[in-house]
Amino acid sequence: MTAAGAAATIAGPSPAARAARSRRRTGLALTLPAVLVMAGLTIVPVVSVLQRAVSGDGRAAFGRLVGSPDFVQVLLNTAVWTVVAVVGALVVGHAAALLMHSRHLRLAGFWRGLFMIPWIIPNVVGATVWKWNFSVDYGLVNHWLLQAGLIAEPVGWLSDPSVVLIALAVVQVWFTAPFIMLMVSAALTAIPEERIEAARIDGAGGVAVLRHIILPAIRTTTGLAALLMVVWALNSFTIIWVATGGGPAGASTILPILIYQAFQTGDAAMVSAVALIQLVVSMVFAAIYVRAVRDDMEEAAS
Amino acid sequence: MRVRGRTAAFIGVTAAMVIGVAATIIYSVGTGRDPSRTVTWWVPNWDTPIATDLVAEFEAQNPDLSVEMVETTSDTMANKISVALDSGDPPDVITELASRTRTSIAKGALADLSDLYGPDMPRSDFIPGALDAVTNDTGTYAVPYRWDCIALIYNKDLFAAAGIAGPPATWAELEATARRLTSGDVTGTAWPMSGAAEDLVRRYLGFALAAGARSENGIPLLDVASSQAALEIVGGSVAEGWASRSSLEVDNTEVRELFINGRIAMYLGGVFDVEQQLEAGMNVGTALTPGPDGPGVQAADGWGYLVPAAAKNPTGARRLVEFLARAENMARLTMTYPARISAGGDARFHDQYREPHYVQLAEHSVPPPNDPAWVGVNPFVYSTIQAVALGQVTPADGARAIQAEADRVLGPTG
Numbered sequence: 001m002t003a004a005g006a007a008a009t010i011a012g013p014s015p016a017a018r019a020a021r022s023r024r025r026t027g028l029a030l031t032l033p034a035v036l037v038m039a040g041l042t043i044v045p046v047v048s049v050l051q052r053a054v055s056g057d058g059r060a061a062f063g064r065l066v067g068s069p070d071f072v073q074v075l076l077n078t079a080v081w082t083v084v085a086v087v088g089a090l091v092v093g094h095a096a097a098l099l100m101h102s103r104h105l106r107l108a109g110f111w112r113g114l115f116m117i118p119w120i121i122p123n124v125v126g127a128t129v130w131k132w133n134f135s136v137d138y139g140l141v142n143h144w145l146l147q148a149g150l151i152a153e154p155v156g157w158l159s160d161p162s163v164v165l166i167a168l169a170v171v172q173v174w175f176t177a178p179f180i181m182l183m184v185s186a187a188l189t190a191i192p193e194e195r196i197e198a199a200r201i202d203g204a205g206g207v208a209v210l211r212h213i214i215l216p217a218i219r220t221t222t223g224l225a226a227l228l229m230v231v232w233a234l235n236s237f238t239i240i241w242v243a244t245g246g247g248p249a250g251a252s253t254i255l256p257i258l259i260y261q262a263f264q265t266g267d268a269a270m271v272s273a274v275a276l277i278q279l280v281v282s283m284v285f286a287a288i289y290v291r292a293v294r295d296d297m298e299e300a301a302s
Numbered sequence: 303m304r305v306r307g308r309t310a311a312f313i314g315v316t317a318a319m320v321i322g323v324a325a326t327i328i329y330s331v332g333t334g335r336d337p338s339r340t341v342t343w344w345v346p347n348w349d350t351p352i353a354t355d356l357v358a359e360f361e362a363q364n365p366d367l368s369v370e371m372v373e374t375t376s377d378t379m380a381n382k383i384s385v386a387l388d389s390g391d392p393p394d395v396i397t398e399l400a401s402r403t404r405t406s407i408a409k410g411a412l413a414d415l416s417d418l419y420g421p422d423m424p425r426s427d428f429i430p431g432a433l434d435a436v437t438n439d440t441g442t443y444a445v446p447y448r449w450d451c452i453a454l455i456y457n458k459d460l461f462a463a464a465g466i467a468g469p470p471a472t473w474a475e476l477e478a479t480a481r482r483l484t485s486g487d488v489t490g491t492a493w494p495m496s497g498a499a500e501d502l503v504r505r506y507l508g509f510a511l512a513a514g515a516r517s518e519n520g521i522p523l524l525d526v527a528s529s530q531a532a533l534e535i536v537g538g539s540v541a542e543g544w545a546s547r548s549s550l551e552v553d554n555t556e557v558r559e560l561f562i563n564g565r566i567a568m569y570l571g572g573v574f575d576v577e578q579q580l581e582a583g584m585n586v587g588t589a590l591t592p593g594p595d596g597p598g599v600q601a602a603d604g605w606g607y608l609v610p611a612a613a614k615n616p617t618g619a620r621r622l623v624e625f626l627a628r629a630e631n632m633a634r635l636t637m638t639y640p641a642r643i644s645a646g647g648d649a650r651f652h653d654q655y656r657e658p659h660y661v662q663l664a665e666h667s668v669p670p671p672n673d674p675a676w677v678g679v680n681p682f683v684y685s686t687i688q689a690v691a692l693g694q695v696t697p698a699d700g701a702r703a704i705q706a707e708a709d710r711v712l713g714p715t716g
Contacts, residue, residue, distance in 0.1 A: 070685075131551075134551075135548065135551060136547060136548040136551060137487075137546075137548050137560065137563075137565055156547060156548075156550065156551070158496075158550070158551045159547060159548065159549075159550035159551050159692075161692060161694075244496060244551075245496055245497060247495070247496060247550065247684075247685070247688050248495065248496075248550045248688040248689075248691070248692055249685050249686075249688040249689040249692055249694060250685050261681050263381075264380075264381075264499075264681075265677055265678045265680065265681060266384070266405055266674060266677070266678070267678060
């Protein structure tokens with residue numbers, strides 16, 4: 001050993017390095033319980049599903065699933081459901097937030113509270129209420145439309161395969177739009193009033209202010225909300241299950257419904273196969289979501 | 303110093319919580335129930351009032367045992383029971399639908415209760431078919447206590463208003479009567495096409511069995527002709543308009559609501575429905591299910607007591623099941639018909655409203671097809687019936703599709 005080396009050994013790490021190491025250990029110790037809980041509740045079930053999905057039974061279930069004439073229909077249903085539910089929630093949520101933010105609106109707190117009701121009530125209750133609202137025999141929706149002369153005979157909102165998915169997506173919008181309103185309302189309050197005033201002084205109209213000032217300013221919130229809505233829509237189950245059970249004739253069956261149907265018949269391999277597809281689709285959007293959140297935090301920090 | 307004070311308070315509160323939780327756990331473990339002295343029974347909520355009385359009597363006769371009742375509900379019990387049996391930590395006794403037991407039997411999750419049958423509880427004392435549903439080559443895995451099937455329920459006032467003298471007895475009469483009754487807001491009949499798949503499939507199967515299909519060892523032996531005949535009635539009636547189009551939106555309970563509200567004139571339902579209709583002041587009648595040219599067939603089903611293979615107190619569980627299965631106790635607990643013939647003598651099981659259901663059960667019913675493989679086919683059959691009702695496929699094409707699926711899953715005999 002050289003003299004310099006011996007000196008370094010005797011001196012040991014600097015106090016700063018020791019403090020940094022201590023902080024790392026403390027950090028690891030503090031996060032360990034959360035990591036263990038996450039491993040128990042999330043990673044283990046996911047690995048279990050993956051394991052079963054790639055087993056012999058799982059591969060056979062994939063074959064049955066892909067070979068089923070209904071599989072393409074389920075994927076199409078999932079896509080339609082997601083697009084309508086997400087776009088609808090974004091449009092309604094943004095419109096409601098802008099309305100609540102308007103200086104012309106009186107009792108904004110009251111209206112905001114009223115609009116939040118669908119968000120507050122349990123999904124099962126809301127879905128049951130809408131099931132009755134859409135009923136051919138007793139439904140209020142048909143009653144109002146008939147009274148208004150917009151339809152000549154009751155529409156089978158939940159029994160007509162051509163409209164059932166759209167009708168249910170409207171219910172999903174009813175449930176989720178209040179959350180968008182809440183997020184966008186918070187973002188709107190962060191826009192400096194002077195910026196809007198300056199645009200108006202420059203002659204910008206309402207549409208121009210919305211397009212060039214407001215929407216760009218809340219762009220990050222809109223993006224995050226959209227991604228969150230996609231993940232929620234892809235995992236949505238209660239509304240469809242309570243209202244139609246995925247019917248009629250599979251017209252409202254989306255991936256989570258397919259998983260539960262397989263669970264009901266005790267087809268564990270099929271559950272894992274469909275869950276894996278669901279997991280892959282959800283992970284794509286979840287990855288985009290995480291990246292967007294990280295970019296947003298970095299942007300805010302800078 | 304202030305920070306130290308807060309830290310000390312935080313540590314104090316945390317320590318108090320930890321000590322509290324630990325003490326609770328230690329107390330619970332120390333004073334917890336003794337498995338050898340306790341029997342846990344999962345009982346459906348509609349049985350709770352009478353079951354509570356029976357448990358009190360059981361505990362009085364068996365002072366060394368205590369029964370802990372846990373309520374289950376119709377919409378959650380299937381999954382709850384399945385998960386409990388799979389987990390290896392089940393209760394000691396479970397009240398479960400007989401048609402769902404075969405899946406658990408196949409998994410080896412249930413105890414063989416064959417030894418409970420003997421002089422005090424002879425097998426011959428059970429309604430034909432009741433034990434078949436819970437028996438295989440190796441043993442009998444449940445004690446049925448309530449057994450029933452559906453039959454025709456009709457609105458006498460609507461029939462009289464349409465000038466119809468009595469209920470239909472054949473398929474041709476069923477269709478003709480339903481068409482005649484369909485007018486304005488009223489439709490001839492309705493089927494539960496939304497909700498649990500087995501409710502709709504059971505109705506389809508009843509017609510298929512009447513048309514020549516058979517059921518053996520829990521597997522229906524279908525053929526295209528019988529299946530088509532059943533689809534023409536259950537699905538085709540909606541497509542042709544003599545069954546309500548809202549069939550596609552309603553489950554069992556909602557069909558009953560349609561009937562009570564006068565939107566349909568007749569339907570196939572359980573005798574339990576009739577009591578509610580009479581309480582609602584309706585003028586109802588009951589009759590045997592129409593068949594091709596006489597009484598039709600129905601798949602009967604019921605409820606039974608199971609003892610899981612992993613029960614913590616199997617001896618206590620058997621003693622409780624033996625007590626509950628006594629004819630007098632069976633008669634008290636059942637809301638429809640007791641599974642033991644000797645328990646069915648009471649007049650309340652044979653009044654003018656219940657008698658047709660009893661005849662249907664005793665003379666024109668078969669055990670429910672409940673083989674796990676057939677249960678796996680149910681969603682396909684359910685969806686096909688809906689497709690026929692929507693006019694997307696013909697009954698003939700639907701029958702061929704069901705046959706192909708049954709052959710694929712159950713083998714060529716399915």
